[in-house]
Amino acid sequence: MYINDNVFTAIIIFFVVALALFATQIVAKFRLWSFNESVFKTNKKTMLNFLIFFIAFIIFSLIVLILVQVEVIIVGEFATNKEGIRINVDDTKYNIIRSKESILSFLFLISAIFPALMTIYYLTQIKVHQEITNKELLEFAKIVTINFEEAEKSYYILRTGKRGSIGHNVVFDKYISVSEFFANFNKKLMYKRIIKKTISFVLCQPNKLPTFDQDNNIKNIVMVYLITAVKVINKSIKEKITLDDLAKHLLGITF
Numbered sequence: 001m002y003i004n005d006n007v008f009t010a011i012i013i014f015f016v017v018a019l020a021l022f023a024t025q026i027v028a029k030f031r032l033w034s035f036n037e038s039v040f041k042t043n044k045k046t047m048l049n050f051l052i053f054f055i056a057f058i059i060f061s062l063i064v065l066i067l068v069q070v071e072v073i074i075v076g077e078f079a080t081n082k083e084g085i086r087i088n089v090d091d092t093k094y095n096i097i098r099s100k101e102s103i104l105s106f107l108f109l110i111s112a113i114f115p116a117l118m119t120i121y122y123l124t125q126i127k128v129h130q131e132i133t134n135k136e137l138l139e140f141a142k143i144v145t146i147n148f149e150e151a152e153k154s155y156y157i158l159r160t161g162k163r164g165s166i167g168h169n170v171v172f173d174k175y176i177s178v179s180e181f182f183a184n185f186n187k188k189l190m191y192k193r194i195i196k197k198t199i200s201f202v203l204c205q206p207n208k209l210p211t212f213d214q215d216n217n218i219k220n221i222v223m224v225y226l227i228t229a230v231k232v233i234n235k236s237i238k239e240k241i242t243l244d245d246l247a248k249h250l251l252g253i254t255f
Contacts, residue, residue, distance in 0.1 A: 001073050008075045012104040016111045023115030030122040037129045038218045042196050042253045047123045054116035061112045065105040075101040132254045134247035140223045144214050151210035151228040176229045180237050191249040198225045
């Protein structure tokens with residue numbers, strides 16, 4: 001397989017940069033969870049899912065590296081001597097190990113290995129510190145008074161760009177309303193999606209938390225947002241959902 005030198009370089013650099021930017025945000029999130037000791041069971045599952053994703057890229061990059069080494073993938077123009085051996089323009093034997101395509105392929109492999117190792121580290125080091133049972137959520141809903149407008153409009157700032165120079169406000173009502181996409185064909189998936197996204201939102205530390213009349217701890221804050229999520233989703237779907245139904249799906253996600 002012959003590939004243009006510039007095309008191969010552009011593809012590999014794209015994958016390396018994209019993986020680096022993506023992995024930086026993901027690992028930073030894992031570090032934040034570890035620092036705050038606010039990990040639910042769903043967060044451990046999220047880490048496992050990302051580990052599988054990074055391993056898939058390791059396998060893909062390893063295949064690319066091997067194909068380059070055995071010259072199944074040949075990058076750029078080349079010449080051969082009388083014996084059919086690939087040579088440089090000065091008639092010296094082409095050193096595939098020191099070639100540009102080998103270095104780029106190896107860089108691609110490293111860019112996939114590093115986030116996988118970091119994910120394994122946090123996956124093994126972080127323990128589940130928090131859980132919410134269905135009974136706890138339903139009892140909490142009966143006694144708590146929540147400022148729902150504050151909850152719906154609360155946000156955290158997602159930093160992107162060089163050194164986090166660009167900030168984007170992630171507002172809860174818009175963030176959680178994406179889950180309603182599953183309402184028409186898979187309610188179970190929708191409930192699980194709501195729970196996972198709500199926990200993720202809270203652990204990203206919203207700038208201004210809604211006011212409510214119970215203890216201000218991680219577990220209670222998550223339950224406040226779960227109750228709010230039901231109200232947000234019900235604003236835009238015909239077949240309304242209930243907190244009771246949502247609570248039934250906490251098993252396996254938070255405990």
